[in-house]
Amino acid sequence: MSLKQIHAKRRCSILLIYIALLVNLACSADSPAPDSATPQGRILLTDSLFQAGILTSIYARADTARADKSWLLIWSDALGDTPVTGSWRNDTLVFSIPRNLCSHSGRVQLSLTSGGQVADQRFLQLTPAAPEGVVETYVGPKTITVSSGQRAMVVAIPKDAFGNPVATGTVVTFSLRYPGQSIVTRESLMDNLVSSILIPAEERKGQILVGATAGKASSVEEGIALTPAWPGQVSLEVESWVPFADPRQYVAVRTNPIVDALGNLVADGTLVQIVVREQEQVVGSYPGFTSNGVAQVHLQNPNHPADWEITAFANGKAEGPALRLGFVPYVVALAVTYLDEEKTLRIGPVKAPLGQLVTDDFPMEVTLQQQDQHYHFSVLTQDGFCSLSLPADFPAGIYRCSVMAGGQRISREIYIR
Amino acid sequence: MKEDLVGIRFSVGSVLFLAGMVLFFEKGLTTGPDSFSPLAGLQYLTPYNRLLAMPKRALQFYYLALLSGLVLHGVTLVFTFEGTYDAFVHLFFADHYAENWFETWDYKWYAGFTITSYPPLVHQVIALLSKVVGLKGGFLIWSFFIILVFIRGVFHFSRIWVDDRAAAYAAVLAVFSTSFGEALHIFGQLPSITGIALLLNACPELYYWLRYNQPHRLLTGLSLLAVTSTAHHVTTIFGMVFFVLPTLGLAVMNRCAARIGSEDDIHFKDIFTEVIRVLPRVIVFGILVILITVVVIFPYWYWSKSDPIAQVPIPHGSRDSYLEVLSSGLVFFLIPWGMMLFFLPFLFRELFRKRNIFLGLSITLAFLLGTGGTTPLPQMMLGETAFNILTLDRFTYWATLLALPFWGAFFFELIEGSYRDYLERRTGVFFHRFLVGTLVAGVVISALVVINFQNIRATQPAKIAIDPIVNFMARDKHHDWRYLTLGFGDQMAWLSANIDALSIDGNYHSVRRLPEMTSRAVERLENAKYLGMEGINSLQEFLTIPEKYRLKFIFSNDKFYDPLLFFAGWNKVQQLENNIVVWEKPDIPTLPSVLPRKNIPIYQRLMWGLIPVSCLILALVLNGWFSMRSFGQESSSRMATVLATKGQYWGVYTLWLLGLAVGIAGFSAYKGYQNLDQVSPQNVIDAYFNRLDFKDFPKAYTYFNPDTRPSLDQYLMELSLEGGILSSYAKLDALRTTYQKGDHPGELKAEIEASWLTALHYYQTKHTITLTQRGLFWYIEPFQLEKRTPPDQFVRIPAIDFFSQGKRKALADKVEKRDILDRPDFYILSAALVERSGQYAVIGEAINTDNDPGYLTLEAVMYNRQGQELARYNARDAISHMLYPKESTTFRVDFTALRPPVPVTDSVPHSFVVFARSMVAAEGYYKNTGLQQVRVDSNTQHMQGEVINYGARQIIVPQLLLSYYRPDRKLLWVEPLYLSGGIRPQRQKAFDHPLPDLGDIRVIQWGNDDNLRINGVPRQEYRQTLQIPLDVQRYPAAPFILKDDLWVNIKVIAQMAALSDES
The missing domain is CATH 3.10.450.50 (Nuclear Transport Factor 2; Chain: A,)
Structure with missing residues (x-):
């Protein structure tokens, strides 16, 4: 290749590069230059206080040179951030606010943005509408004791049509009806989204009915049980009894209707302790449980003549007045025979106060005593008699035989071979 | 269940397919004299040489064995598998894979456990089959297949020890093997049976590999060993010693014999030379086996290394002395050996021939180990730890299977061999036939007895229909809590497989990790009563602190547990249609939505999910492929190296047979008379x-x-x-x-x-x-039972009833806020942390100050001086959980064991806190009781008195809650006393109880307003708000005075008889 040719080729190359640069510049001149300037726009709002559900669209004046879709309105409330796209109407951008956004009360921040940059920001306060529908209520505790330090709290939350708790300062009217009293009303103002009242315990047991209203909104009925206080003194009366020392029989006793210090009948199932004393010693203890304020207990008769002192009390309280019962011997006649051949003690006839034979299976206690040796047997009667067969290897000798039954005791000596 | 019926029908239908599959692997099995040269082997083949003329009969016998195995076990297994010990456990595992193949954690048992703790193959195969035929159907189909594989294994394994005819006899006898029958029909150990069936098939492959230098046999053998490991790794490990080594030893011996020309001329140096010759190959083989076993179930080994079993050994009957515990001897020795006991002299004579010496050592070792604790030898050989972990019955099981070839040879000799000749010559044809008939009958009958063992002696509770329980747990979000079963036997595993709810118990004790479980030799809570007081104590611990485990429901199939449940504060909710009683514990929090679990690496989960089934497929393909190519070759060369057996002592064997029969009959008659x-x-x-x-x-x-x-x-x-x-x-x-x-x-x-x-x-x-x-x-001589006649024929007693409505609207969702009741107000009157004889307890007294009846849960926590928690327990039965308005109860919380949640610096109790929680309770509670004549007998120093039931219902279990006080009314001690007899209405029951020695009680700390909390609120809050009369002189108000310095207050708590039980 000659030098001339080489130079011509170089020139051609430079020309081509130059042409390429020109074409490139020409093409890039049509595309917009990177926009580092803040977008120009303004939210058109005359007020910042609106009622929830009313604000359905927001207008904005914005730079029309920018593409429609680059403009966004960011709606930021307690539930989060939601972008809303707008549309041009003449020279104004219109943003339609979805109903689920504008119906929540509270503070809202509006941000007009384009290309990720904020053009304008405004704050709105959406206030709740008037109370409507059902007032939400919470009650606790649901049972309080009469005339105690316990108090129940009723919390009411009236809401508008969109479910927003009504505005602070809204009057909520609570209606109360204590048992046996007329309806009273108390007002409470909404504060921190709730209104509440404290309900003290009064003296009469029963159900406190509670209702709450605010504007057109009403609650469903709530109830608080006023329960009786600690039982007061308990006295007893005999319902039925047999005054004999027959341990098969029962004494049915019942309490007076038990009330608390304020005269309220105690709750069903309240425990009452019934105690039997003999010569100031506790010999029996029976729990009783009230039904309509009265507890009933069956006490088993003693197996010996005794004077009983029966008292009743509620746990923690002093005993009431004593009920006194005296039991006389059930067995009035008793014979004991020893059958030497059969090595058997035969007891009977065993007779009761009316001259009748004692009933079957009446318990008899037999003791055979020889110096320091005691042999104790329990036998039951059958048709007024009972037998005790002694073991074949029972030690021989003279024994003091004692038979005790129904408060009667006889003794005699027997010789056992 | 519908699924079961479909599954079972499908299972039976698939039997033919399976039989065909097994026979496919026998395609190379040739018949007739073409397969070997009778003349070439004659000099070595006595005494079985007659078989050479009739190889067709051997095959006929073999096919007969396959068919009869399928018919006998296949048909009966449908009826027996649900009564076996382990079948449901394997179905539970299979259900896990069916639900989530790659999941390695199961929440359903023991607060969660790793599923890689058991080789998965059998469970995974059942899980796959369950997609078509259900779980039970899958279990049956795999069982049928394995029965065939087992018989095939016995036949081929036998062929390397004895000739074809004897092997065919062995195959037939394997069908009637009592040890196999026991494993299948009583124990339900399908993985173990799968393992042994595959191992028996692997052994001949390995034999031919070593004996005839056939490398492809190594491949097939290893593939079968790999599958064995994925089914039951223990079989591979011990099988290497008991099965594979004797097999390889035989190959070495036969190589020697072939080289030298005669068995008799083999000397130790020949064996040694041969061993040296094959040693490199055997070492490579050993390394390969180890590698394969490690790789195919690597997640298992990883689990066992990272989470080693550290628990008190669970007692097992196979470790008993069989002479002392005859039932264990029966189950773990007599049944597995069965009729084989009659041929023991023949067996050991054969085993201790030079050729069989390795197998002889193997069987002898297994025989010895299988005798459990009868002699000290197994413990000496295994060492204390292994002896207490292993179940030794597996050794007997293996010994009986190893002996099967010779059992077949024995029968062959008896029926058509030299033993027959001997008997006919010495005793005549009749005795021979009588003996054959008796032995055959014995074999068949003993097999049938084993198969029907469940009908002879129940091994499980009667079948429980689980649908009502499934429905109960599915409704009202009951599965938000854990449950426990009592008296279900192994059916609890089937229940677990069918419900989503979680149980705190389980049926695979190796994976238990809760200290409350691993510290006791209690396999399951479910069958606690069979484990004595240790079982009961373990159950009591769980029932006492159920909230710790979120345990709310108990399904009881055994009323034995009723008193414990009742007095521990559980409420009987209802009796389901299947007669299972549901008990519920109030006030238990629900399970958290996220439960702790242990993750394993992804690669291990993939290995676990993919390798075992892949191994199975690979083994089937390899063995199928090679069996078509090589069987004929092996047969012809094999027979030439079977060594001679001679020197039989037929007379001695006959004497043993007769002597053992007479001995057993005599011993049975003697024991029968004695009993x-x-x-x-x-x-x-x-x-x-x-x-x-x-x-x-x-x-x-x-x-x-x-x-x-x-x-x-x-x-x-x-x-x-x-x-x-x-x-x-x-x-x-x-x-x-x-x-x-x-x-x-x-x-x-x-x-x-x-x-x-x-x-x-x-x-x-x-x-x-x-x-x-x-x-x-x-x-x-008859004795008098209680006889007392009350005066009145008709009694009226007023009663109170309560009803807690729960949801007033029928909603499937949670309870509405308006339906939630307040927790009743309670008050703790007093409490103290005390120590008595080295045991710690909190005692105290609480009262229901509310106007609603309340259910009381009383929890006490004990701390050391540094304030670290030492233990946390609830009051169990030393309390009245149900309290009516204004009713009080004393309580005692026993700290039965120190269980600090985190390690503590010292274990000396220093302080405590009591948490009382109450709920409104509506359960009826019998109160028509009284006490009288309570006194101390001056002679016996016993407290005596009478409990009176003046009401209209029968008390089935009366409990007296005894509260001892000092005269200054300080509570000393609380103890429950249960009367042994019930109390009928209108009658009384005397009691007599020794006075406890209370001199050694030391109070560590008294309760105060700071450490006594009720429903999360300090005690003084209640005191300040409610006007509770707290005059200390009124608690107790009227105790019985036992001594000058000892008072007692007694509360009667009555468990009532069910209305249907009342007379």
């Missing part, structure tokens, strides 16, 4: 109490003296009046009897001390019984 119910005073007493224990009252009645006993009706009527914990809820544990001379000749007076196990504690009762001898037999 006759009335042959001795002790027998009649044992029999009587046993009959009472098992509620067989008419039979118990027959033990009474016929001359003096009342009519049966009268006896039954009187017996029905005796309710109570002993007659209704107890299990007789032991009897101790002393005798005195009676009043008359032929009479004895027996003083009996009976020990009864109840769910609450041991009871000791004393009985005096007069016994009379009439002829050979002894009888019991």
Whole structure:
């Protein structure tokens, strides 16, 4: 290749590069230059206080040179951030606010943005509408004791049509009806989204009915049980009894209707302790449980003549007045025979106060005593008699035989071979 | 269930397919003289050389074995597998894979466990099959397949030890093997059977590899060993010692014999030379086996290394002395060996021939180890740890399977071999036929007995329909809590497989990790009563602190546990249609939505999910492929190296047979006579109490003296009046009897001390019984039962009832806020942390100050001086959980074990906190009781008194809550006392209780407003708000004065009889 040719080729190359640069510049001149300037726009709002559900669209004046879709309105409330796209109407951008956004009360921040940059920001306060529908209520505790330090709290939350708790300062009217009293009303103002009242315990047991209203909104009925206080003194009366020392029989006793210090009948199932004393010693203890304020207990008769002192009390309280019962011997006649051949003690006839034979299976206690040796047997009667067969290897000798039954005791000596 | 029926039908239908599959692998099995040269082997083949002329019969026998195995076991397994010990456990595992193949954590048992703790193959195969035929169908299909594989394995394994005819006999006898039958029909150990079936098939492959230098046999053998490991790794590990080594040893011996020309000329140096020659190959083989076993179930080894089993050994009958515990001897020795016991001399004669010496050592070792604790040898050989972990019955199982080839040879000789000739020559044809008939009958009958063992002696509770339980747990979000079953046996695993709810118990004890479980030798809570007091104590611990485990529901199939559940504060909710009683514990928080789990790496989960089934497929393909190519070759060369057997002692064997038969018959007759119910005073007493224990009252009645006993009706009527914990809820544990001379000749007076196990504690009762001898037999003189006549025929008692509505609207969702009741107000009057004889407890007294009846949960936490928690327990039965308004109860919380949640610096208790939680309770609670005549007997220093039931219902278990006080009304101690008998309406029951020695009680800390909390609120809050009368002189107000310095207050808590039980 000659030098001339080489130079011509170089020139051609430079020309081509130059042409390429020109074409490139020409093409890039049509595309917009990177926009580092803040977008120009303004939210058109005359007020910042609106009622929830009313604000359905927001207008904005914005730079029309920018593409429609680059403009966004960011709606930021307690539930989060939601972008809303707008549309041009003449020279104004219109943003339609979805109903689920504008119906929540509270503070809202509006941000007009384009290309990720904020053009304008405004704050709105959406206030709740008037109370409507059902007032939400919470009650606790649901049972309080009469005339105690316990108090129940009723919390009411009236809401508008969109479910927003009504505005602070809204009057909520609570209606109360204590048992046996007329309806009273108390007002409470909404504060921190709730209104509440404290309900003290009064003296009469029963159900406190509670209702709450605010504007057109009403609650469903709530109830608080006023329960009786600690039982007061308990006295007893005999319902039925047999005054004999027959341990098969029962004494049915019942309490007076038990009330608390304020005269309220105690709750069903309240425990009452019934105690039997003999010569100031506790010999029996029976729990009783009230039904309509009265507890009933069956006490088993003693197996010996005794004077009983029966008292009743509620746990923690002093005993009431004593009920006194005296039991006389059930067995009035008793014979004991020893059958030497059969090595058997035969007891009977065993007779009761009316001259009748004692009933079957009446318990008899037999003791055979020889110096320091005691042999104790329990036998039951059958048709007024009972037998005790002694073991074949029972030690021989003279024994003091004692038979005790129904408060009667006889003794005699027997010789056992 | 519908699924089961479909599955079972499908299973039966697939039998033919399986049979075809097994026979496919026998395609290369040739018949007739073409397969080998009879002349070439004649000099070595005695005494089985007659088989050479009839190889067709061997095949016929083999096919007969396959068919009869399938028919006998296949048909019966459909009826027996649900009654086996382990089948449901394997179905539970299979269900896990069916639900989530790659999941390695299962939440359903023990608060979660790793599923890689058991080789997965069988479970995964069942899981795959379950997609078509259900879980039970899958189990059956795989069982049918494995039965065939097992018989095939026995046949081929036998062929390397004995000739084809004897091997065919062995295959037939394998069908009737009692050890195989026991493993399949009683134990339900499908993975273990799968393992052994595959191992038996692997051994011939390895033999031919080493003996004839056939490398492809190594491949097939290893593939089978790999599958064995994925099914049951223990079989591979021990199988290497007991099966594979003797097989390789035989190959070495035969190589020697082939080289030298005769078995008799083999000497130790020849064997040594041969061993050196094959050693490199064997070492490579060993390394390969180890590698394969590690790789195919690597996640298992990873688990066992990272989470080693550290728990108290669970007792197992196979470790008993079989002479002392005859039942264990029966199950773990006599049944597996069965009729094989009659050929032991022949077996050991054959085993200790030079050729079989390796197998001889193997069987002898397995035989010895299988004798369990009968001799000290197994413990000495295995060492203390291994002895206590391994179940030794597997050694007997393996020994019997290893002996099968010779069992076949024995029968072959007896039926058509030289033993027949001997017998016919010495005793005549008739005796020979009689002997054959007897032995064959014995083999068949013993197999049938084993298969039907469940019908002879129940191994499981009666089948439980689980649908009502499934429905119960599915509704009202009941699966938000854990549940526990009682008295379900192994059916609890089937229930677990069918419900999503979680159980705190489980049926695979190796994976338990809760310290409460691993610290006791209690396999399952579910069958606690069979494990004595240790089982009961373990169950009690779980029932006492159920909130720790979110345990809310108990399904009880055994009323034995009723008293424990009742007095521990559980409420009987309902009886389901399947008669299972549901118990519920109030106030238990639900399970958290996220439960802790242990993750394993992804690669391990993939290995676990993919390798085992892949191994199975690979093994099937490899073995199928090579079996078509090589079988004929092997047969012809194999026979030439079978060594001679000679020098049989037929006379000795016959004497052993007859001697053993006579010995067994004589021993049975002797034991039978000894065990006759009335042959001795002790027998009649044992029999009587046993009959009472098992509620067989008419039979118990027959033990009474016929001359003096009342009519049966009268006896039954009187017996029905005796309710109570002993007659209704107890299990007789032991009897101790002393005798005195009676009043008359032929009479004895027996003083009996009976020990009864109840769910609450041991009871000791004393009985005096007069016994009379009439002829050979002894009888019991009848005794008077309770007889008291109350005065009134008709009694009226007012009662109170409560009803807690729960949801007032029928909503499937959670309870509405308006339906939630307040927690009733309670107050803790007093409490103290005390120490008595090294045991710590919190005692105290609480009162229901509310106007609603309340359910009280009382929890106490004990701390050391640094304030670190040492233990946390609830009051169990030393409390009245249900309290009516204004009712009080004392309580005692026992810290039965120190269980600090985190390591502590010292374990000395220093302080405590009591948390009382209450709920409104609506359960009826029987209160018509009273106490009277409570006093101390000055002679015995026993407290005596009477409990009166003046109400209209029968008390089945009366509990007295005894609260001891000092005269200054400081609570000293609280203890529950259970009366052994029930109390009928309008009657009373006396009690007698030794006064406890309370001198060693030391108070560590008294309770105060800071450490006594009620429903999360400090005590003083209640005191300030409610006007609770707190005069200390009123708690207790009217105690019984036992001594000058000891008062007692007694509360009666009554468990009522079910209305249907009341007389």
